Each structure stands twice: as C-alpha cells, then as structure tokens.
Amino acid sequence: MSVLVKLQDLKKKQENKSMANIHWYPGHIAKAEKKLREQSNLVDVILEVVDARIPISSRYDNLNKITNQKPRLLVLNKADIADPLLTSQWMDYIKENVGIPSITTSANVSKDLSALIKEAVILGKPKIDSLITKGMRPRAIRAMVVGMPNVGKSSIINKLIRKGKAKVGPKAGVTRAAQWVRINPKLELLDTPGIIPMRLEDQARAGKLAMVNSISENAYDQIEVSQELVELLYEKYPEKLKKHYKLQDIADLPTLEDIALSRKWLCSGGEADTTRCASAVLSDFRNGRIGKITLESVAQVQD
Secondary structure, three states, X not given: OOHHHHHHHHHHHHHOOOOOOOOOOHHHHHHHXXXXXXXXXXXXXXXXXXXXXXXXXXXXXXXXXXXXXXXXXXXEEOHHHOOHHHHHHHHHHHHHHHOXXXXXXXXXXXXXXXXXXXXXXXXXXXXXXXXXXXXXXXXXXXXXXXXXXXXXXXXXXXXXXXXXXXXXXXXXXXXXXXXXXXXXXXXXXXOOOOOOOOOOOOHHHHHHHHHOOOOOHHHOOHXXXXXXXXXXXHHHOHHHHHHHHOOOOOOOOOOHXXXXXXXXXXXXXXXXXXXXXXXXXXXXXXXXXXXXXXXXXXXXXXX
C-alpha cells in the first residue's frame, strides 16, 4: 500500500470516528457561556486568543453572538512555535476575509503587548467617543481576554497585569468577582475571563484541540491522540518528525512503537513503552521541540 493511499485511509478513519472518543459536558459549557455573556456586557472590546498552530480549530464558533457583537481583536498566540510561513498566510487571509483586525503574539515576548494595547484602544475609541457625544465624561476603554483553554490567555493577561500593576477594583453595579486592572490611562482589563469549553461534533477538530492541550486529559485517550498527531506530522512535516525521533530508516508511516523503540523507551521484557512515548510526543509538540509547526492551512478554508 502506498503512503498516499495509507494517509487517505487514515483521514477517512479520523472522519468516521465515534463521538465517544472525546467527551463533552453540556452543563459546564452552558455555565461558562452564561458567565461569558455576563462579563462581555461589562467591556467595550474583546481580545480573542487562538492558538496559531490551529487557528481554525481553536476559535469559538459562537463567540460573536455570545459577546453581543462587541469589537474584537483576533490574537494568534504561540506564534513562536508555529510555522512562520503559514502564520503569515493566515494573517493575510484574516485581513482579507474575516473582517476583524488581528495580531500575532508569543508567550515569552513582552514587546507584543504594545501592539495589542494599541489595537485595543483603537477598537474601543468609538465607544468612548459615543459617551462624550452624549455628554458623559470620557473613561478608559474596558477589555477582556477570551479563548479556549491553554491557548495562552493567562500568559497574555499576566503580562498585561504586570505592565499595568495597579488594580482599579470592582465597578459599581458589577459582579463582586469582576476585578479591573489599569493597563494605562486609556485601557482597563477585566482580569477574570471565563474559560470556554466547547461542545464539538467534529472529532478531527476535537483531536487537534487535545493535541495542543486545550482539552482535559480525562476526556480523551492519550495514545490515540498522540498517534493521530504523528500521522498529521508525517503528512505535513515528515522530515522534521523523522529527524527529531531519528526515524530516517523507516520508509512508511511511523507508529508510536517505532518512536519508542528508536528512543529506547521500553517496558520490562523489551516491548515498546507506548504510554511513555505518547506523553513524550505530545509534550515535544506542545513545547515546540519537534520544530515550528502549524497543523492547519489556509487551503483548508478555501477548499
């Protein structure tokens, strides 16, 4: 069987997987969405954070509706471990087709904050101008950071808070838990954004979220998701995969067993330790050790 045919069969296999593979909790979703709606009423601007490695799968489908169509800035985070060529293509696509401004950020680069703050102020200015027109006193623009778990919301919030330092405290008429941080005289940040889980019927998309650690490990089989990641990497970045795990002598699609044997991760008796291997492969990908990788391309949207 050719590698191409094998990859096509693997895609069909992924598409036909049972809905039981990754489990969703409707009660948690409804509670998180209710909290997000409440919090979005307090702000002027939404900073939507997605993982630059999966910019399709890490977006929340109903965010515009849930946040009452508030102005949004799309933040492609973790750009430092994403494929720079594909990130550039995604930025061009978003500019031409999505209709909202976007920037790239990296968890370890604080200089990205200046661009983020500047864009947030621009997006919130019409709201402040409207208040002034109505005879009200101008105030700082209010923003909040939202997104799927582990896309980097916390790192962005923490960097902004360290920059701002001074907490403003609760606003009148606002839920007691809502705390504000003055980033600069023009911008305040709501520092208690809700985590947004999401119910997905697309198991391939759910699998990618698991790969980047946006889904609890209790909701999926680590070995299964890790093998699916290996298959994706072999399809998109075969040389990086082979080089990192020293698989140059393997001509066909690698398995977790191949990787475990190459790294000498063995159980008692000399068998491949696929459990350890699965954990290591996911960790290597999530931390950029395999290379700068993006699992989704603009072509997937255009097809």
